[in-house]
Amino acid sequence: MSRKPHIVILATGGTIAGAAAAETGGAYTSGQIGVEDLLSVIPEIRNLAEVSGEEIASIGSQDMDESNWLPMARRCNELLARDDVDGLVITHGTDTMEETAYFLNLTIRSSKPVVVTGAMRPANAHSADGPMNLFEAVATAVCPDSCGRGVMVVTNDTVFGARDVTKSCTTAIHTFQAPNFGPLGHVHAQNVEFQRKPQRIHTTDSEFNVDNVKELPKVGIVYAHAGGDSAIAVEAFAANGYDGIIHAGFGNGNFNQTVGDALAKAARSGITVIRASRALSGAVTEAGEVDDARYGFIAAGLLNPQKARILLQLALTVTQDRDRIREFFKTY
Incomplete structure (x- = not known):
């Protein structure tokens, strides 16, 4: 008899492991419940797979950063290289889930399924969404059709690609959306149905390797707003040794003249400048309204500012050549 798939659950904290003072909700503390306690609430998971758990962090995702991403990517690659591991599920807070998922999408070197999930309600709240999200994440990880689709995010019965997904609402359980292309598929009970595959480079085809990277290049985001002089922020990043700047501009990555002058000065000094947009959807097109x-x-293309930052950080570990970085933004 063939064995059940072995899925390793890597816990990082977040609301899915949070505990509220009252079951009706309100204030809560992230990362209070261990992975084994999470699994004990959903015994049906063990009908899907052999599961084992490992806690690699216990934080709210607002505190997630590069110091967590680098060892997380290395641990994922170690586990996925094992013959007895068939996939990973990562529990994570929702605030920066899309960023962690995209970072792993570019740095994991395996076609085995990797699924990131979380919750909008703490574990002891009425109608907590975490148990079902975790169950459906494991169901996705054991689905043979999940292989080769890159890192995925599973919440609210929906499977999203790491590049496309973003958090769209502060409190709703349907917060995760893929505004440009929609989801990869859906989960019905334990059945996963896919509609498409990601087309951009990821995982096994990615050339980004963080095995020996101790820290990522410094890249900051400057946010545009009407009447504002964001040039001050541009100048502050330049003065503090930043390697790159993402400008979250108006519409198609636009900026006012003062900010444009500051960004151009930064680019001339050797800082890589990426034009993104503060808009929820749509691409920032090369040489659209700005002579790049x-x-x-x-131009960031379809990447939102926070994901453009991640791609630039990784790109700068490989090259400082602007033309090559431009190609990364067209292919990743």
Whole structure:
């Protein structure tokens, strides 16, 4: 008789492991419940797979950063290289879940399923969404069709690609959306149905390797707003040794003249400048309303500012050549 798939659950904390003072909700503390306690609430998971748990952090995802991402990627690659591990599920807070998922999508070197999940309600709240999300994440991880789709995010019966997904609402359980392309698929009970595969480079085809990277290059985000002088923020990043700046601009990555001048000065000094948009959806097009060649800028395409930051951080571990980085933004 063939064995059940072995799925390792890596816990990082977040609301899914949070505990509220009252079951009706309100204030809660992230990362209070261990992975084994989470699994004990959902014994049906063990009908799907042999599961084992490992806690690699116990924080709210607002505190997740590169110091967590680098060892997490290395641990994922160690586990996925084992013949007795068939996939991973990572429990994570929702605030920065999309960023962690995209970072892993670019740094994991395996076609085995990797699924990130979380919850909008703490574990002891009425109608907590974490148990079902965790069950459906494991169901997705054991699904043979999940292989080769890159890192996925599973919440609220929906499977999203790491590149496409974003948090769209502060409190709703349907907060995760993929505004440009929609989800990869859906989960019905334990049945996973896919509609598409990601087309951009990820996981096994990615050239980003963080095995020996101790820290990522410094990249900051500057947010545009009407009447504001974001040039001050641009100048502050430049003065403090930042390697790159993401400008979350108006519409198609636009900026006012003062900010444009500051960004152009930063680019001339050797800082890589990426034009992204504060809009929820749509692409920032190369040389659309801005002459990128003249300023030395790079268009972010469909990446939102926070994901453009991650891609630039990884790109700068490989090269400082602007033309090559521009190609990364067209292919990853």
